[in-house]
Amino acid sequence: MNDNFHSISDKITPTSTDQSRISYINILKRKEFVWITFGVIIILLIVSISILLPFIMAKNKNISQITTITTTITTTMTTTTTEDLLFTSMSNNNYLKWKLDFSIVAGGNGYGTNLNQASLTRGIYIDDDNQTIYITQYNSDRIVGWKFGEKSGEVVAGGNKQGNKLNQLNNPSDVTVDKKNNLLIICDQGNERVVQWSRQKQIDPKIIIDEIKCNGVTIDIDGNIYVSEGETHSVKRLKPGETKVTTVAGENGCGYNINQLNNPAYIFVDEQYSIYVSDHEYGRVTKWIKNAKEGIIVAKEQTPEYSHSPTFYPCGMAVDHFGNVYVSDSHHRRIVRWSKESKECYIVMNGGNSEHPPILFNTPEAISLDGEGNLYIADSQDNQIVKFDVDVN
Missing domain, CATH: 1.20.5 (Single alpha-helices involved in coiled-coils or other helix-helix interfaces)
Structure with a gap:
């Protein structure tokens, strides 16, 4: 096994x-x-x-x-x-509207030259950043700054009696602000010059344009200064760093043709460098697009062809963000608006009287809009500046 x-x-x-x-x-x-x-x-x-x-x-x-x-x-x-x-x-309609309950923001204390009075105001500038209203007082040869809410103003230029010295003004007609350089730019009409004053201290004023019969002054976003001039019926521009002015509107003789102006007064320049000119003598506002040789009539009351006499008298002028033109018609005691391409004006505010209350103002002249769209009106008869708050409803 x-x-x-x-x-x-x-x-x-x-x-x-x-x-x-x-x-x-x-x-x-x-x-x-x-x-x-x-x-x-x-x-x-x-x-x-x-x-x-x-x-x-x-x-x-x-x-x-x-x-x-x-x-x-x-x-x-x-x-x-x-x-x-x-x-x-x-606004939902591309134009501004205001509440009728106004507030007095400067003056309202009768006629005079005290710092709590605002007599014969020719031009106003609203500085939102500095919370100040600058007004030109034609009769007291000075520029006064009113802080928002204050009961009186402070002399910020001139106020050294009438004269042609550098520290004096003579019937100033308009003012604007060069915010970049912190300067007041003043149309010193009586001395036929445009001058600048520091906003920080009232020293070393300087003549920037001489021998010019200036009426109005403004500044654009690049710091170019524009001046309306009565002798040549034109608007001049001065660029920063230059000494010679350039004609940017008019200077084709005194007339009512679209390439002419007649004693231009208030001016405004928008962000596209179009120039709006209040042509007081012919009752109209013209718009001069950048480099244009003639203007476009954007505000003018209709009159018979054989007559060049205006039926309304534009004194102050303001332009809103939408390109609508607002004009103070002192002759008819009202504020009117011309929208883009409109042929007729729209009355946005009547001054009113005892028969047709409420009484808002009597003789509206210079007008201005602040950054929020609030409307400021210089009432020369009542010697005050009133503010109408924008109505957002």
Whole structure:
């Protein structure tokens, strides 16, 4: 039995060893297959990434560009909206309206030259940033600044009796502010010159335009100074750093043609550098687009063709954010508006009287708008400046 057992064992042992070898080989083959498969997958991934990477990068770049553009557009829209929001909220009809309950912001204490009086005011400038109203007092040869809410003003230029010395004024007719350089720019009409005074200290006034019969003065966003001139019936411009003026409107003789002016008074320059000119003698306001050789009539009461006599007399003038022109008609004691391309004016405010109350003002002359759209009117008969708050409803 043992021999048989051994013989059987001898036969079985080789068989087991062969099977083990076969299993080991199979395992090796399986491992080799797995590694080959894994390697193929890795290679495929590398190839796929190599092929797809440029497209992914390009797509991300486009998305980034689109995001940047979108952000830029959104920012621009936000900026525009912020810039226009205040005035847009004032009216749904692209023009301003005001409440009729006014407040007296300067004067109102009778005729005189005291600092709590505002007699013969010819020009006004509203400085929102400095919370001050600057007024030219024609009879007392000075510029007075009234802080918002104060009961009296403070002399900020002139006030040293009438004369032609540098520290004197002679019947000033208008004033504006150069905020960048903190200067008052004054039309010193009686001395036929335009002068500047520091707002920080009343020293070292300077003549910036000499020998000019100035009526009105204003300044644009670049610091260019504009002056309406009565002798040549024109508007002159003085650029910063220059000494010679340039004619930008009129100077084609005195007349009522669209390339002419007649004793221009108040002027206004918008952000597109268009010049609005109140032509007192012919009862109209003309708009001179930048570099134009003739004006566009934007405010004029209709009169018979054979007559050039105005039926209303524009004194003060203001232009709102929408391009509407507001004019103080002192002859008819009212404020009127011309909208863009309108042929007729719209009465926005009557002064009123005892028969037709309420009495708001008597003789409106210089007018101005502040940054919020509130309206200021210099009432020469009542010797005061009144403010009408904008009606946002």
